[in-house]
Amino acid sequence: MPVLVACFKWVVDEAYIRRTSAGELDLSSVSYKISDYDRNALEEAARMKEASGGSVLAVTVGVPESTKGVKDALSRGADQAFFIADPSFGMLGASETAAILAEVIRTRIGNFDLVLCGEGSSDLYNQQVGIRLAERLGIPCLSFVQKLELEEGRVVAERRLEDGIERVSAPLPAVVTVLPDINIPRIPGVKDTLSASRKPVVTIGKDDLAVAPDAHFRTISLAASRLDRQCERFGADETDIRRFIGALRQKGVLR
Amino acid sequence: MDFRLTEEQELIRKNMREFAEKYVDPIAAEIDENSRHPAELFKKLAEGDWMGIPIPQEYGGAGADYLTHTLVVEELSRSCSSTGFTVSIHVGIACMLVNLFGSEDQKKKFLVPMAKGQHLGAFVLTEPGAGTDVMAATTTAMAEGADYVINGTKTFTSNGPTGDTYMVFAWTDKAAGRKGLSAFIVPRGTVGMKAGEHFNKMGLRSSQTSEMVFKDCRVPKENLLGKEGNGLAMAMTGFDHGRVGIAAQSVGILQAALDESIRYSKERVQFGTPIARHQAISWMIADMATDLSAARYLTYAAACLKDQKQPFSKEASMAKLFAAEAAMKHTIKAVQIHGGYGYCKGAKVERLMRDAKITEIYEGTSEAQRMVISGNVLR
Ligand SMILES: Cc1cc2nc3c(=O)[nH]c(=O)nc-3n(C[C@H](O)[C@H](O)[C@H](O)COP(=O)(O)OP(=O)(O)OC[C@H]3O[C@@H](n4cnc5c(N)ncnc54)[C@H](O)[C@@H]3O)c2cc1C
Numbered sequence A: 001m002p003v004l005v006a007c008f009k010w011v012v013d014e015a016y017i018r019r020t021s022a023g024e025l026d027l028s029s030v031s032y033k034i035s036d037y038d039r040n041a042l043e044e045a046a047r048m049k050e051a052s053g054g055s056v057l058a059v060t061v062g063v064p065e066s067t068k069g070v071k072d073a074l075s076r077g078a079d080q081a082f083f084i085a086d087p088s089f090g091m092l093g094a095s096e097t098a099a100i101l102a103e104v105i106r107t108r109i110g111n112f113d114l115v116l117c118g119e120g121s122s123d124l125y126n127q128q129v130g131i132r133l134a135e136r137l138g139i140p141c142l143s144f145v146q147k148l149e150l151e152e153g154r155v156v157a158e159r160r161l162e163d164g165i166e167r168v169s170a171p172l173p174a175v176v177t178v179l180p181d182i183n184i185p186r187i188p189g190v191k192d193t194l195s196a197s198r199k200p201v202v203t204i205g206k207d208d209l210a211v212a213p214d215a216h217f218r219t220i221s222l223a224a225s226r227l228d229r230q231c232e233r234f235g236a237d238e239t240d241i242r243r244f245i246g247a248l249r250q251k252g253v254l255r
Numbered sequence B: 001m002d003f004r005l006t007e008e009q010e011l012i013r014k015n016m017r018e019f020a021e022k023y024v025d026p027i028a029a030e031i032d033e034n035s036r037h038p039a040e041l042f043k044k045l046a047e048g049d050w051m052g053i054p055i056p057q058e059y060g061g062a063g064a065d066y067l068t069h070t071l072v073v074e075e076l077s078r079s080c081s082s083t084g085f086t087v088s089i090h091v092g093i094a095c096m097l098v099n100l101f102g103s104e105d106q107k108k109k110f111l112v113p114m115a116k117g118q119h120l121g122a123f124v125l126t127e128p129g130a131g132t133d134v135m136a137a138t139t140t141a142m143a144e145g146a147d148y149v150i151n152g153t154k155t156f157t158s159n160g161p162t163g164d165t166y167m168v169f170a171w172t173d174k175a176a177g178r179k180g181l182s183a184f185i186v187p188r189g190t191v192g193m194k195a196g197e198h199f200n201k202m203g204l205r206s207s208q209t210s211e212m213v214f215k216d217c218r219v220p221k222e223n224l225l226g227k228e229g230n231g232l233a234m235a236m237t238g239f240d241h242g243r244v245g246i247a248a249q250s251v252g253i254l255q256a257a258l259d260e261s262i263r264y265s266k267e268r269v270q271f272g273t274p275i276a277r278h279q280a281i282s283w284m285i286a287d288m289a290t291d292l293s294a295a296r297y298l299t300y301a302a303a304c305l306k307d308q309k310q311p312f313s314k315e316a317s318m319a320k321l322f323a324a325e326a327a328m329k330h331t332i333k334a335v336q337i338h339g340g341y342g343y344c345k346g347a348k349v350e351r352l353m354r355d356a357k358i359t360e361i362y363e364g365t366s367e368a369q370r371m372v373i374s375g376n377v378l379r
Helices: A036-052 A064-074 A087-091 A094-109 A129-137 A190-196 A238-250 B007-033 B039-047 B066-079 B081-101 B104-115 B174-179 B231-267 B279-307 B313-343 B348-359 B366-377
Strands: A003-007 A010-012 A032-034 A055-062 A080-085 A114-118 A141-151 A154-161 A164-171 A174-178 A201-205 B121-124 B140-144 B147-158 B165-171 B181-187 B193-195 B209-220
Touching: A003 A036, A003 A094, A003 A129, A010 A064, A032 A036, A032 A064, A036 A055, A036 A114, A036 A141, A036 A174, A055 A064, A055 A087, A055 A094, A064 A080, A064 A190, A064 B007, A080 A094, A094 A129, A094 A201, A114 A129, A129 A141, A129 A174, A141 A164, A154 A174, A190 B007, B007 B039, B007 B066, B007 B081, B007 B348, B039 B081, B066 B081, B066 B231, B066 B279, B081 B104, B081 B121, B081 B147, B081 B165, B081 B181, B081 B231, B081 B348, B104 B165, B104 B181, B121 B147, B140 B165, B147 B165, B147 B181, B165 B209, B165 B231, B181 B209, B181 B231, B231 B279, B231 B313, B231 B348, B279 B313, B313 B348, B313 B366
Parallel strands: A003 A055, A003 A114, A055 A080, A080 A201, A114 A174, A141 A174, B121 B165
Antiparallel strands: A010 A032, A141 A154, A154 A164, B140 B147, B147 B209, B165 B181, B193 B209
16 A cells, blocks of 8 residues: 655745736735645545555645645645644745655655655746655656556656656656646545544644754845837738838847 | 634635636536526536535535535635525525424435535525515415325526425415414425426526426425424525525625726726726725625624524625625626626626626515614614
8 A cells, every 4th residue: 555745835826916016026915825736746646545545645844824735735635744834944945845855754754655746836946846855865756747657666657858758667665746737636625625624734843853954045035027018010011021120120139 | 803714714715716717617608698507517516515515414514614605605606696596595595494494304315415416405485476575475285184285386486497305385374374384395306396497587597497386286294394384484594594695696796896897997998098097997996895895794794693603684684785785786887897898798797797686686685684684673
């Protein structure tokens, strides 16, 4: 019976970010969500368990306010959660997050078969945590996974690469980082959400950890990206195409 | 005073929003246009336990509180108010009546499949000659051996053509006045009960509304709901619960009107500037947002009172009255903000405006709510 570990990050839901008229990002009324691809990781773990038994353990590193995220993860099929929380964990870099996850997975879970992560997080999309976590745990990592199976002590995965699809396998335990194509995450039903509150959560504080990562990152400023439009219109006839090229030259886009 | 929802309530609301965006938004205009009951959607709603939220799990429900049900009706109505209403009347009145007044056997037999969403409930009270004046009803239920025999014609029954389990109100003793009305659970297929064609309505078009004709319709005595003569009191309790749902439906409509108005007024440029920058428009939106908040708090407050087992009849009427009138007033404004485009099919605000009107009429007109409220405060 496989022990599946699904890692997830509780992030700002970008749908709630507003842009002020001064071009700044307004985060005052944001809501949070499980990072998109991490939902796929949780879903894949839950489906594997539903198909062939075993257990799903959801693990997250974040600020203490992320309790709702823990319940959200538990409502998506996980049996138990490990919630590693500290007020300073809001701005961890990938290497610190990976170090914390590795320690908790090694010391608190121990006998695991597969760790599933999202390919990257919805907020930063560094695509680093999964790979670094595998390195810390000293086990294989398969990234860009769009299809996944467990076969007698091995994980078999389809990796989607730029120039094709690669079918690879690795011995367990292993880490996989999944793409959104791997599945369509469920929408938890009412009972799923209600029963999430009754599932066990292991809360781990900074003092309980042997690694003592300090946040290396500091947010200096946040700005909205800008896209200025000139609103000039051109037709498709010869004179307009000439005008169009002229305009591009004038703006320095063409030399 | 704590105005926050619990984490579970927030998650359930978020999940319903996602559900509605995925499954309801894409069909809302079509089911309105064609007056179609989306059976496939209700199957999905049943799968996610959305059709019996406040009913205990032992009777097929999710076992959550009434506020959670209220939030779900609101989010559904934001996408399609017909669908939100169908869930509201099914849960808030039909399921609730059996849950509150049904015997253990009735709960096992009728409530479990309803709360699981396998059977759709209906509330059969109004008659052609008895709308606001419930006492003018003429449908009778005569005791005959082991049965009651129901005769009469009901109208405006929501889920009439599509329902499975009907809560039917009829006189068992007309002479007893307010103590003479009784309620019966009548399952679909009972000989003598027939649903008419569904009405072609201004709004709320995918909710199926019809006449229900009873001709020597025999129901066994074990289908009497509660005690003989308690029909009126039970109907009023049903209304208390249902009205919180209609208030939530109105809040959902209002939220949708605000969403659409904000989006459109920022995009639409006239006189060289987005119309949102014209004060006439921005003030309409300010008033809309303010009434939305007021309606929402009245609605949640009524639901919370219910959850705290306090009397909530007056509060339910206030929430329904205010939210319904606000929904009507501001959907008219939302169409105004959209100009000619808002008057055409395809604009969501056009549907919202037609759908809003019914909230001022059913489960007691606004006038009837004022009677309830004034009756309470002038006592
Ligand atoms: C789409 C739809 C769905 C419905 N679903 C259901 C359902 O599922 N089950 C069910 O039983 N019924 C249902 N109804 C019926 C609905 O509850 C009634 O239409 C409503 O109660 C009003 O009754 P009426 O239409 O007969 O209007 P009337 O009672 O004739 O009222 C006409 C007007 O007179 C006003 N009025 C009446 N009496 C007074 C008074 N004393 N003082 C001041 N003003 C007064 C009313 O407010 C209204 O403005 C539904 C109706 C519709 C349109």
